[in-house]
Amino acid sequence: MLRMFNGKNDEARWEAFEVEAVPHLQDLYRIARWMVGGREDAEDLVQETMSEAMRSFHNYERGTNCRAWMTKIMYHLNGRRLRKLGRVKIVNDTEEMIAETIAFTPSIPPTLTDSDIISALMRIPDSFRQIVLLADVEEFAYKEIAEMVQIPIGTVMSRLHRGRKLLRMELSDYEQERGKRKAGVLGS
């Protein structure tokens, strides 16, 4: 049976949960949305995460990063969901090697739009994208990310380094493609 809020301290514990955890709802939804893709799946995952966080709130250590604690729960639940669906993806050496073979660091084109950046982000492999999002968008520390995703901190650092490199590469390619298209249109 699941452990629910019970006893005479329920109200006090709810108030603490409302102050510490509930304000992160928007952030959790954003993380979930970029993690699972669709709105409905993201809402289901957030709902499950909030319920689990409420049940386990006695385990949360006050004064630590509550957003990171809940994101860790979310990754755990998503991992369980993927295992049920048989969609666990093992990051293979090939992906790591492709990222490793990027020999140069392209510069970032100045005319990029938000939509260009999102498109480029979506083109890099999921295992790198997740780490880039957690580090650069959500600003979690490497150690926190390692605990969430359950990988060694060294792997976090290498995936982040390569993920960022891939992103810059995609953005550079995108700008070059756009330049070519523009030239083609003008030339015709």
Place this chain on the structure above:
Amino acid sequence: MNCRDFDEIADSYLSNELLVETNHEVIRHIEHCRECRELLAERRELRARLQSAVREADESKIDNAFSLRLRGELRSRVERPARSFARLRFAFASVAVVLLAILGIALFLTIGRKGVEQAAQPSEPADANVIIPPDETRIVPAFLVKVSQDAFDDHINCALSHNLRELPISLEKAARTVDAVNLGFDRSVIQALQEKFGSEVKLVKAHYCVINGRHFTHVVIEEAGRTMSVLLTKRTDADPDAADPMPCGTSGDLTAACFSSGGYAVFVVSNSLESETLLVANTIAGAIVDHIGKVRVAA
């Protein structure tokens, strides 16, 4: 530190993940290397652009209705044990009644039939006009339960699908031809809701309509993408009073809360949680009672 080393750790520097000593080395390097300084600025900018692009994307925004629903659901989990406790108390009371009955039978057998017949008064007949819903300890008058079905039907056929047999009339016309209580009823409702929940609560429409032969003063409101109906209808004087709003049933994913005042019954119907619908009913109850009182005084 050379430029190649710097390239490897520039991102970690931006993430503030380097040791203090390495940070100093980075700073010393970029002081003298213009190219690495530019590269660092470029990466800092990309990071900021990426952060803003993802955070501002429409896909990243949580739906307000979902957020409210989830908060309400989580909140209700704290309240549920109290209701269970109420049920537990009810169970204890039932056990006590059974024990008393057994004691009574024993008394009957001991003292004799005649004496007990004198002592035992016939119990009050159960009030046929009230029912007790299984999950609540509050008594909801049967009239409100019965009319709540019409309220659900009106919410579905009028507010949601505009599928009424008879055309509704305006509240002004209804005030002139049917009942003065219609005049300004919508204003009383919307003002009370906006005072409590802010201007996000919008009045969609207000009119006087008929469903299943019952007339309703019908105010349709919208909040965070959800449609809610506030319905006022006449009741007979014989119906027991229920001045405090209470949950009065569900229909599919719809919930209703109701109360009665001064010859009228009021229903709030929505697809929100029971606790949220009840909150809306509690919020408007005072304003509606005042409104009905003013109309009576004016009459």
